[in-house]
Amino acid sequence: MDPIFASIEQTPFSIWMREDLYAYFIALIFHSIGMALLIGGGIVVSLRAIGVAGATRFDKFRGFFPVMWVGVVMAIVSGIALLIGYPAKALTNPVFALKFTCLIGAAFLVRAMARRLFPLAEQGMALPTWGRSLGVAALVLWLSGVAAGKLLLHTYTILLVS
Amino acid sequence: MDPIFDPIAIEQWATDVGIFGMMNTKWGWPIAEIIHFYGLCLLIGAVGMFDLRMMGVARGVTMKELHRLVPFGIAGYLMCATTGFLFVVTAPGQYIYNPAMQMKIMLMAIAGANMAMFYATASAGVNAAGADEAPPVRARVIGAVSLSCWLLVIVFGRLVTFFRPPEYWCLWCAPG
Numbered sequence: 001m002d003p004i005f006a007s008i009e010q011t012p013f014s015i016w017m018r019e020d021l022y023a024y025f026i027a028l029i030f031h032s033i034g035m036a037l038l039i040g041g042g043i044v045v046s047l048r049a050i051g052v053a054g055a056t057r058f059d060k061f062r063g064f065f066p067v068m069w070v071g072v073v074m075a076i077v078s079g080i081a082l083l084i085g086y087p088a089k090a091l092t093n094p095v096f097a098l099k100f101t102c103l104i105g106a107a108f109l110v111r112a113m114a115r116r117l118f119p120l121a122e123q124g125m126a127l128p129t130w131g132r133s134l135g136v137a138a139l140v141l142w143l144s145g146v147a148a149g150k151l152l153l154h155t156y157t158i159l160l161v162s
Numbered sequence: 163m164d165p166i167f168d169p170i171a172i173e174q175w176a177t178d179v180g181i182f183g184m185m186n187t188k189w190g191w192p193i194a195e196i197i198h199f200y201g202l203c204l205l206i207g208a209v210g211m212f213d214l215r216m217m218g219v220a221r222g223v224t225m226k227e228l229h230r231l232v233p234f235g236i237a238g239y240l241m242c243a244t245t246g247f248l249f250v251v252t253a254p255g256q257y258i259y260n261p262a263m264q265m266k267i268m269l270m271a272i273a274g275a276n277m278a279m280f281y282a283t284a285s286a287g288v289n290a291a292g293a294d295e296a297p298p299v300r301a302r303v304i305g306a307v308s309l310s311c312w313l314l315v316i317v318f319g320r321l322v323t324f325f326r327p328p329e330y331w332c333l334w335c336a337p338g
Contacts (some may be wrong), residue, residue, distance in 0.1 A: 025324050032316050036206040043207030056227040060293070063220025075281060077246060146203055147196045154192045 005088035009161050017085030018161060023064070027081040033072025038103075041068035041140045045110055047125070048106025058121035062114065072107075092158040095151050100107065102145035109138040113156070163336045169254035176251040185252040202316065204238025206229070207213065216297045216305030224293045225301075259332040262321035266271055269318065270282040273311035280304045 008014055017023050041064040048061050048147070083090055091095045117131045176182040184190050208231040215221065216247050252298045257263045279287075284301045293295060297305070325331055 026322060029317050031319050032320050034312055036202065036210070036313070036316055039203050040206035040210045043203060043234075044211045044231065047207070047234065052234075053223075053227040054231045056223050056293070060222035061220065064214070067211075067214060067219060101325050143200060143203070149237060150196045150199055151192060 002158075003086060005091065006160055008084060008087045011084070012082045013081075014087075017081060023083060024082070027078045027085075030074050030078035030093065031082060034071045034076075034078060035040065035146075038068050038075055039072065039142050039146060039160060041065070041073075042106055042110055043139065046106075046142065047111055048136045048140040050132055050139070051135075057124075059118035062118065065114075066067045068110075086159070086161070088158050088160040089156045090152065093121050093152060093156045094152075095148050099148035102141045102148060105137050106141035107144060109134055109141065113138070133135030164259075166334060167254070167258050169258060170250075172251055172254040181248055182252050185248055186334070191252075194245045194248050197241050198249075201238040201243075201245065204234050205242065205312060205315075208233075208235030208238065208314075210309055213276030213305040213309035213312075218297060218299045218310070221296075222293050225297065226243060226289045227290055229289065257322070259323050259335070260322055262318045262325050262332045266315050266318040266322075269270070269311045269315050273308055273315070276304055276307045276311065280308075284333065 017027065025144070044064060045061050048058055113131070113134055117127055118133070120127065120131075163293070173182065178183075185194065204336050212228050212231060213221075214226070215223055215225055250263075280301075284304055286296060287298045
């Protein structure tokens with residue numbers, strides 16, 4: 001895979017991401033804000049599933065989804081730009097895969113909550129016990145995704161360009 | 163020469179009490195970074211989403227109920243403050259003179275004053291508001307200021323590594 005990563009790293013956009021004074025930092029800032037909005041919203045929804053702020057109907061938390069979507073778009077667009085800057089550094093690091101697995105897993109669990117638990121809440125029914133487990137699992141995955149993201153800087157082993 | 167701070171003395175103190183050694187183990191700094199980001203996530207998750215609700219997002223969720231998440235935000239703040247202290251005393255020269263760090267501290271102070279303003283002037287109205295009611299204008303402004311401050315804290319936190327060497331940016335240091 002290294003030749004593919006090396007060829008990506010020689011594209012004008014990749015070089016610009018690494019060598020421009022502001023490009024990498026701007027992408028990093030957008031990525032951080034996007035992740036904050038996504039994971040911030042995810043944590044609130046997960047905490048509600050666990051039982052915090054239990055007097056508010058769970059389905060009303062749907063209102064935070066647009067904010068999370070804004071976060072997703074910001075995180076993905078900026079994440080792709082960061083990835084193009086250093087593809088070998090990220091894609092040869094297993095922790096990168098762990099980060100993605102955790103965040104996609106957490107997002108799927110939130111989707112499952114919206115599909116299965118929101119209709120129950122709309123009918124005024126109490127959330128089942130497994131709903132609380134879903135919330136705990138989502139919270140663990142959100143936080144694991146954050147931890148994996150921070151560990152990327154300390155765990156990479158291949159750096160073709162700097 | 164810095165007439166206010168003595169980075170060498172601060173680092174010496176961190177060494178004497180064991181913080182410098184702990185932070186410079188293989189996993190000391192990364193673990194502190196992870197805890198710092200968990201704190202930020204809790205802050206944005208609890209306080210940031212409460213701010214958004216005050217700004218009118220997620221109508222249907224009562225602000226009084228959402229306010230129950232604030233202790234998570236406080237826990238997040240304490241996690242950030244504790245790990246931030248560890249970063250600063252371990253590498254004081256990298257942080258004290260850094261304009262991004264100075265902006266970050268200033269924004270945190272504004273967010274703190276804004277929070278005091280909320281509890282002094284808007285908290286009662288917000289707690290009394292119904293689930294679908296529009297928040298009072300004062301609460302909307304306080305929410306917007308708070309969310310802006312916390313997002314900018316993240317921005318300037320990321321910019322800390324942009325301003326290097328930080329000593330170059332010391333505005334109060336005498337030349338030489």
